[in-house]
Amino acid sequence: MRVSCVQITSGSFVILQFLFDLLPSSSGLGHRIFNPATRVQISLGAFNFNYYWRAKFMSVLVVLGTQWGDEGKGKVVHYLAEQADLIVRYQGGNNAGHTLIYQGEPFVLHLIPSGILFPEKTCVITNGVVIDPKAFKEEIDILHSKRIPTDKRIFISEQAHVILPYHRIIDGIFESYNIKIGTTKKGIGPAYADKVNRLGIRVIDYLEDSVFKELLEKNLNAKAPILNSQNVNIAKLRQEIITEHNELAPFLKRFVLDTRLLLEKSINNNKKILFESAQGSLLDLDFGTYPFVTSSNPTVGGICCGAGIEPKKIKNILGVVKAYTTRVGEGPFTTELSNKVGDILRYKGQEYGATTGRPRRCGWFDAVIVRHSSKVNGINHLILTKLDCMAGLDKINICVAYKYKGNIYKDFPASRTIQKSAVPIYEEMDGFTGKIKGITKFNDLPINAQKYVKRLEQLVGVKIDLISLGRKRDEVIEVTENINWFN
């Protein structure tokens, strides 16, 4: 065989990837020289073969929430995880709550990616996440009690920051005298605040005894005024943290590595990687309903900083969207229904927080926020969930724009005043009835349900490719069949 010519369509430097591909990947040489748009022409006698690398490349998929969380990301990730090699969390902490069904029983994960339920998958928690070592151990213990193996399948970044008991205490204190956000009180905001203040303790610091003790002292000193103001016994708190540390540091150690490097190697070895956001895009620190947001970036940009991935490597961005809207905690919610319809949605959708058990606020579909999410994230596929929970309503409203002081807003406004006081402009549609659960073909849905889905698609400007009609993995309609989500 003679390789007669190497043609590089993207202008980058490539030396016969084909030959490298023939090397075993264990040699460390194979698969190393990559370019997504590289074409190598190989001549065999009179025949020319074009060898494309693109088909084997770009296998990074992102699953994000497009509203205020609880869109059903857990189920979608579980559905797609079967096709992935690695499932990755890149932001947030144990404030997330993903309800899954395992061996017929509902099961909630807060920190560990839902891919853990597939024995051959690897789960990664990267630097952008804040990790509560105690909560992490509790989750591992639960997995073990269910006989789900965790060894060499879960990795946490040495650069992730840890949540310690004082973060949880401060989260509670802030809630009582700052603006009430309605946080999960897991210490998420205070841990990210320490990171930004350069006082944070990373996993690698937590593992180094002397470094940890020095940083702990610095932190307790810095936080003494606020802790004293609530009569917290700092000596007792210090002892509690040190005792926990003695047990948790050796436990944590076996899961820790450089996750950025792991992801880089995995991408170079054509592994399929699925990133899952922990919160919805409207809870994003920058693009959400600030200050009623979480303290990290669940939007797609969070992946680049939170995991160390090049933006160019991200291929598909899936937005999970609920057929109506919910929110937990405080903050603006233009389409909120404080009436019987809201109660019906809460009852039918079982809208109670997976992390805190709080009843979720419920309302009509808000196309303004979902359009905003789709633009901020560059969403190219939508997955609609809980359509079945809307069956039985006589009329359905969709918010197409906001109105405030005579002005119409089609794009999500940043002003707190407008977010709080704008009124929704609704488009009314006829409702649908009947048993929706169990349907697997789009055309078998009641005609009004089909019209509703099509209208949502139009208003958001992205195709709805999958519809989920229940918690179980197989309760889905593949509107677009045979999608290769990773390519």
Ligand code: IMO
């Ligand atoms: P999943 O994974 C819904 C909300 C809290 C609060 C705000 C800030 O189920 O989509 P935090 O504790 O993060 O500082 O609280 O964010 N919040 C969520 N709401 N689902 C979640 O996760 C959430 N995680 C945080 O209710 O309003």
Ligand code: MG
């Ligand atoms: Mg939740």
